[in-house]
Amino acid sequence: MTSRTLALPGLNGNGKLAAQLRRSGHWLLNHALPPLLTLVVLVGFWELLCSRPGVSLPAPSQVVADTWELIIEPFYDNGGNDKGMGWQILASLERVAYGYALAVIAGIGLGVLVGSSEWAMRGLDPIFQVLRTVPPLAWLPISLAAFQASAPSAIFVIFITAIWPIIINTSVGIRNIPQDYRNVAQVLRLNPLEFFVRITLPAAAPYIFSGLRIGVGLSWLAIVAAEMLIGGVGIGFFIWDAWNASRLSDIVLALVIVGLVGFALDRMVGAIGNLITRGTSA
Structure with a gap:
């Protein structure tokens, strides 16, 4: 009985941690990932268009440099x-x-x-x-x-x-x-x-x-x-x-x-x- 009682707080703590990790992963998947992927696509498209010879606008890599x-x-x-x-x-x-x-x-x-x-x-x-x-x-x-x-x-x-x-x-x-x-x-x-x-x-x-x-x-x-x-x-x-x-x-x-x-x-x-x-x- 005593060992089970002592183990419960640890189990509860692990359960809360797992729940928090699931909530964090769910938030990242639904809120952070979509704009991040969109940004990557737009920056890649911008880099592709502006890296060609004769283009007057700078590419993202050139802007950073x-x-x-x-x-x-x-x-x-x-x-x-x-x-x-x-x-x-x-x-x-x-x-x-x-x-x-x-x-x-x-x-x-x-x-x-x-x-x-x-x-x-x-x-x-x-x-x-x-x-x-x-x-x-x-x-x-x-x-x-x-x-x-x-x-x-x-x-x-x-x-x-x-x-x-x-x-x-x-x-x-x-x-x-x-x-x-x-x-x-x-x-x-x-x-x-x-x-x-x-x-x-x-x-x-x-x-x-x-x-x-x-x-x-x-x-x-x-x-x-x-x-x-x-x-x-x-x-x-x-x-x-x-x-x-x-x-x-x-x-x-x-x-x-x-x-x-x-x-x-x-x-x-x-x-x-x-x-x-x-x-x-x-």
């Missing part, structure tokens, strides 16, 4: 704009952080106002619908004239680009709060602040985070485009400078990094949304 120093030394600093890819990305992310944070604060506030008030929706919604169709870079000359500096101009472009999906999704979420929730709030005699904190925000959170995910993606798109025009340190200007110097491999590497950072930003906002909304956000 040409940009190896940029890859292994992302944080070198030779002064001025001659900085590694790590510093370029961090400079762009800093601008995105400022502009996106402002868009989140203003967008959620205006979205709550438009969603809660019929008069606000009638007065502001047509204006929002017109302004949101203006291309992001069309705002850059206006912001440069207003701020007389490149950094705040880029932040404004990010702000004005990201705010519209946040406003729209937040207002839709507010308007779609079930009437039962409002009835419960009346029964509990919640004041406006309690209703906003305990009913409005939790009910509209999935819509809000859907807007936040769209907004962060648009922010990253806007900053890359804006930096091509305003110059300075940043991944957008790095791409434009590489084009002027005919460094196509540097451009390809920058595009890959831009895509990976944009993917990471989207997943980060999505993970926060799933955590707060308990998996109900998009």
Whole structure:
């Protein structure tokens, strides 16, 4: 009896380990393997097409060879704009952080106002619908004239680009709060602040985070485009400078990094949304 009892914990531990290994293998097979195989096929096809004589675009092997120093030394600093890819990305992310944070604060506030008030929706919604169709870079000359500096101009472009999906999704979420929730709030005699904190925000959170995910993606798109025009340190200007110097491999590497950072930003906002909304956000 004693030997069997002593053996059970080990057996249970082995069983848990085996179950964890099965779950890990199942996740790898269903989630990691398909994109990995797709990536291998695409890179192989790219290598095959661009390795032929006379092709102007670099093959993946040539990109890695040409940009190896940029890859292994992302944080070198030779002064001025001659900085590694790590510093370029961090400079762009800093601008995105400022502009996106402002868009989140203003967008959620205006979205709550438009969603809660019929008069606000009638007065502001047509204006929002017109302004949101203006291309992001069309705002850059206006912001440069207003701020007389490149950094705040880029932040404004990010702000004005990201705010519209946040406003729209937040207002839709507010308007779609079930009437039962409002009835419960009346029964509990919640004041406006309690209703906003305990009913409005939790009910509209999935819509809000859907807007936040769209907004962060648009922010990253806007900053890359804006930096091509305003110059300075940043991944957008790095791409434009590489084009002027005919460094196509540097451009390809920058595009890959831009895509990976944009993917990471989207997943980060999505993970926060799933955590707060308990998996109900998009």
